[in-house]
Amino acid sequence: MRISDMIEEFIKDLFTEDEEYIEIQRNDLAEQFNCVPSQINYVISTRFKPSQGYYVESKRGGRRPHKNKENKYNKK
Secondary structure (H helix, E strand, O other), X not given: OOHHHHHHXXXXXXXXXXXXXXXXXXXXXXXXXXXXXXXXXXXXXXXXXXXHOEEEEEEOOEEXXXXXXXXXXXXO
């Protein structure tokens, strides 16, 4: 299994039925997987897209993938 696949699986496992969003720290996750932080960015940007039911909010110090959550950009 590739590291990108392992990171994706790990992030998806963080979601529970009760959790609409999670907060992750890019540097902490990179350290856990022994990879560069840009690898975490790559996984989030390619595997957690709105078309896949996710909305990613970036904030200083962390990123917040949301699962199947409507956001201000897709409201009509």
